[in-house]
Amino acid sequence: MSRRDFMRKAMALGVTAGLAGALATSWSGKAIAQSTKTAAKPEGTYDYIVIGSGSAGAACAHQLAKSGASVLVLEAGRADDLEEVHDSRLWAAALGTDATKWFETTHQKYADNRTHLWPRGNVLGGTSCLNAMIFARGHSSDYDSWAYEGNTGWSFKDVLPHFMALETYEPGGENRGKSGPLFVSQPADGKKHPGAQAFMNACSDLGYVETKSINSDRMSGQAWVDFNIKDQRRQSSAVSFLYPIREQKNVTILVEAPVIKINLTGTKCTGVTYLHDETPVTVNVSREVVVSAGAIDTPKLLMLSGIGIAGDLKALGIETVADLQVGVGLQDHILGAGPNWETKGPLPVSNYNHSEVYMWERSDSRLPAPDTTVLYVSVPFASTGHKLDYKDGYCVLSGVNRPHSRGWLKLRSADAMDAPIIEANYLKEEQDWRAYKWSTELAREIGNSDAYKDVRKREALVPVSGRMNDAEMRQYLAKSVNTFFHPTSTCRMGVGDGAVVDPELRVYGIEGLRIADASIMPSITTSNTNCPSMMIGWKCGDMMVKSA
Numbered sequence: 132m133s134r135r136d137f138m139r140k141a142m143a144l145g146v147t148a149g150l151a152g153a154l155a156t157s158w159s160g161k162a163i164a165q166s167t168k169t170a171a172k173p174e175g176t177y178d179y180i181v182i183g184s185g186s187a188g189a190a191c192a193h194q195l196a197k198s199g200a201s202v203l204v205l206e207a208g209r210a211d212d213l214e215e216v217h218d219s220r221l222w223a224a225a226l227g228t229d230a231t232k233w234f235e236t237t238h239q240k241y242a243d244n245r246t247h248l249w250p251r252g253n254v255l256g257g258t259s260c261l262n263a264m265i266f267a268r269g270h271s272s273d274y275d276s277w278a279y280e281g282n283t284g285w286s287f288k289d290v291l292p293h294f295m296a297l298e299t300y301e302p303g304g305e306n307r308g309k310s311g312p313l314f315v316s317q318p319a320d321g322k323k324h325p326g327a328q329a330f331m332n333a334c335s336d337l338g339y340v341e342t343k344s345i346n347s348d349r350m351s352g353q354a355w356v357d358f359n360i361k362d363q364r365r366q367s368s369a370v371s372f373l374y375p376i377r378e379q380k381n382v383t384i385l386v387e388a389p390v391i392k393i394n395l396t397g398t399k400c401t402g403v404t405y406l407h408d409e410t411p412v413t414v415n416v417s418r419e420v421v422v423s424a425g426a427i428d429t430p431k432l433l434m435l436s437g438i439g440i441a442g443d444l445k446a447l448g449i450e451t452v453a454d455l456q457v458g459v460g461l462q463d464h465i466l467g468a469g470p471n472w473e474t475k476g477p478l479p480v481s482n483y484n485h486s487e488v489y490m491w492e493r494s495d496s497r498l499p500a501p502d503t504t505v506l507y508v509s510v511p512f513a514s515t516g517h518k519l520d521y522k523d524g525y526c527v528l529s530g531v532n533r534p535h536s537r538g539w540l541k542l543r544s545a546d547a548m549d550a551p552i553i554e555a556n557y558l559k560e561e562q563d564w565r566a567y568k569w570s571t572e573l574a575r576e577i578g579n580s581d582a583y584k585d586v587r588k589r590e591a592l593v594p595v596s597g598r599m600n601d602a603e604m605r606q607y608l609a610k611s612v613n614t615f616f617h618p619t620s621t622c623r624m625g626v627g628d629g630a631v632v633d634p635e636l637r638v639y640g641i642e643g644l645r646i647a648d649a650s651i652m653p654s655i656t657t658s659n660t661n662c663p664s665m666m667i668g669w670k671c672g673d674m675m676v677k678s679a
Contacts (some may be wrong), residue, residue, distance in 0.1 A: 141269050147492050162278060163369065163377045164210055164255050167407040173383055176415040177203040179675070180403055180598065181423060182432070185257020186661050187648040187668030188370035188423030190297060193312065194672025196376040200679070203414060204373070204382070205405050207389035207424075208232070208253035216260045219360045219484050226263050230254035233436045234427055234550055241536075241558040243516050243609040249553070249616060253426060255386050256369030258425065259661055262616065263484045264358040264365055265656030266315050268294050268666070270491075270500040277653050281626035293670045294346075294662075297371075301359070302518045304344065313371035313665070314361040317344070318487045323355070326478060327487040328526050329582035330507035331355075334490055337579060345489060351658070353490040359661075360483060362633040368665060389614040391547040393420060393436040393644065395452055400596045400643035419643045423668060426618040426650040430458045431551050433622065433631075433646075434542050439640065447545045453640035456629045458618045461538040462655040463555055466515040467529035467567060469611025470574045473521045473588045478509055485509045491532065491657065494569035500657055503570035504535035505577060516610030517592050524591070529570035530615060534658045535560035540621050557612055567608055617660040622650040635678070636671050647671035 149291035164184075178200035181192045188204070195202045196406035212218075215225040225231065232253040238244045271287035278286035291306060298308035301316045307313075318327070329596060331341065334353035339515045342352040359366035376382050390405040402415035422429050433439060436454035440459075444451045470481065486508050491501035511524040534584065543549045558564055579590060579597075592598060592607075599607060622631040631638060632651050638644045656663045 137424060142502060144629075145257070152217045152277065163374055166210065166386050167388045170385060171597040172407050172412050173203060173385070173414055176417050177201045177383075178416070178418045179203070179644075180205065180414060180416045180420045182403065182421065183207075183257060183423035183425065183428070183648065183649065184255050184369060184373060184617050185252055185425060186259045186368045186664035187671070189256065189259075189372035190665045190668030191421055191423060191647045191672040191675075192382070193372035193376055193677060194669055195623070196379055196382045198310045198676045198679070199381060200418070200676075201381045202383070204384045205388040205390055205403070206255050206257075206384070206386045207230045207428075208255065208257075208386060210386050211260060211367065213254070215257070216254065216367065217356055217365050219264060219365050220361050220481065222261065222365070222484060226250050231261055236553045236555045239536045239555060239612070241556070241609075242567050242612040244614075245516055245613050247557075249427070249618065251427060255373070255384070256367035258616070260365065262579070262661055264661045265486070265489065266357045266359045266662050268662050269656035269658035270350050272500045273294075273654070273656045273658075277624070280653055282624055282653065284634055285624075287468060290333060290666055290670065293673070297669045301361075302344075304347070308344070312646055313359060314366050315357050315359055316361060317355050317357055318483055322482040324351055324479060324481050324483075324487055324509050326583070327355075327507055327588075328510045330488045330527070330577060331462055332581040333577045333580040336582065337576065338596040339490065339492070345491065345658070347575050351493065353456070353488060356487060356489050358484060363482065364614050390424070390432060391435070393422070393432060393438075395436065395641070398452060398641055400641055402486070415642065416525075418557040418679060419463050419645055421671065421675070422644070422646045423648045425648050426461070426621045427551065427553070429648055429650045430540055430621040431542065433457050435545065435547055439643065443541060447542055449545055453638070455631045455639055457631055458540040458551075459629065460623050461540055461553070461555065461618060462534055462536070462620045462652075463557070464539075464615035464617045464655065465531040465534060465557055465563065465567060466613045466615040467571050467574070467608065467611045468512055468526070468613040469517060469571060469592055469607060470529065470578050471511055471513055471519060471524055471526040471591045472578050472583065473590045473591055474586045476586075477523050478525060478586065481509050492570075492573070494566040500533070502531065502566050503573075504530040504532050505570055505574045507577075508532070513592065514611050514613040516612065521591070525578070525583070529567065529574040531563050531566045531570065533566070534655065535562045555614070558609075564605075565662065568604065571608060571611070615659070617649075619649040619652040619654065619675065620653045622646050623653050624651040625653055635674055645675065
């Protein structure tokens with residue numbers, strides 16, 4: 132049955148056109164991708180090879196495919212034929228499937244000495260298939276600061292057209308896209324969670340001013356989130372960017388195809404070696420290879436291929452082709468998963484993603500942009516430093532969105548199957564502590580407000596009195612540290628000695644190789660990183676087509 136036939140028959144049964152379309156993206160008479168376990172090995176040379184099908188890789192492939200060039204997309208993970216991936220309400224369940232792979236950080240010296248598990252997508256669509264679907268561009272100053280550092284073409288004015296081109300924003304509005312392949316929506320009246328509405332009311336009572344969209348000119352203030360959800364179906368990068376091009380003859384998409392090496396002849400990239408049904412296969416490229424494997428696997432792959440810090444590579448027996456600061460500058464958003472409340476009974480189930488409202492705010496009014504966030508979640512959630520002893524409740528999480536702390540990533544060995552060493556350095560810089568404390572105090576104030584008095588039974592995870600001295604507060608904060616799952620900046624874009632790619636995303640010293648994912652961010656965006664990564668991939672594809 133064709134996609135068109137599927138939609139026509141679904142609508143004949145009373146399904147809305149929107150839902151029929153969303154269902155069709157989860158099922159099709161033709162598979163979107165072929166598995167290397169059953170597909171023949173690719174023959175010939177491709178114009179472009181895209182490594183990774185996540186937020187950036189899929190967007191980049193979408194733009195390249197429209198040019199008519201031959202494109203090979205290699206995804207290490209599985210196909211996306213899992214309901215946990217597509218139903219927006221089941222995103223947490225997707226973490227328990229083989230669509231997820233896990234990395235572990237070192238023990239965090241400044242944050243309770245705990246390690247942290249980082250889930251990453253192991254599926255067509257990458258981590259865009261696992262996240263909570265918050266669609267936030269970031270603050271304009273994020274991009275203006277990149278441009279100010281010498282990254283011409285990356286100011287907010289420059290990237291705004293790419294943000295607009297990739298989306299269809301259903302509520303409409305100024306500087307929002309109307310015809311892009313990715314659908315963005317907000318919670319609908321009548322389906323909004325009452326706990327989320329209580330959050331909005333509490334923030335208003337505290338004197339904060341609501342903003343209509345986190346992607347408007349004003350990012351500060353409480354807001355119903357924009358999210359990449361349509362009719363309760365996740366709009367992953369695969370759904371949005373790969374599904375529309377899947378039937379083009381110039382596009383080949385392979386899953387279960389992990390790349391183990393970027394092939395270099397001298398300093399020229401000639402193709403890649405990947406595992407086709409666990410057997411190494413080499414594919415050549417005539418124009419360029421784009422690495423979009425994410426902020427962990429991209430630097431890992433570069434280092435395995437001889438691109439990285441010369442001394443580190445030599446220690447592992449890897450010959451250096453380009454001596455670059457790969458793996459240096461790692462950043463991640465801190466998620467403070469401490470403030471929780473037990474309720475008198477079960478709360479309603481969210482119609483969306485359990486997290487419908489956010490507020491970005493400044494911890495100091497003199498700052499030019501918000502550096503913290505607080506958000507309501509309609510289920511209990513705490514870090515591994517805490518233990519919840521009840522099942523019914525809610526939480527108001529806190530976050531540090533402009534962290535000063537930076538970490539690093541290094542190879543553990545020259546074996547492509549070994550996970551790298553990850554040092555996040557959470558809370559190494561004192562300013563991060565100050566911002567984190569401020570946002571956590573605000574989260575507690577919101578959760579303890581009268582807006583929740585009818586459902587609240589007690590505040591959990593704090594002393595009985597609810598008051599903490601400075602030492603107790605610092606211990607509580609350290610135990611509450613969790614990751615927002617937003618690693619970035621391990622192959623930074625720039626014009627100085629620490630840069631790995633130039634403003635065209637070309638790897639310094641290597642011909643025919645670019646990087647397009649969150650690893651190129653000179654500094655992490657104020658927002659969740661899914662949307663900015665999509666923009667990076669989209670813009671990279673545009674730049675490549677124009678330079679061909």
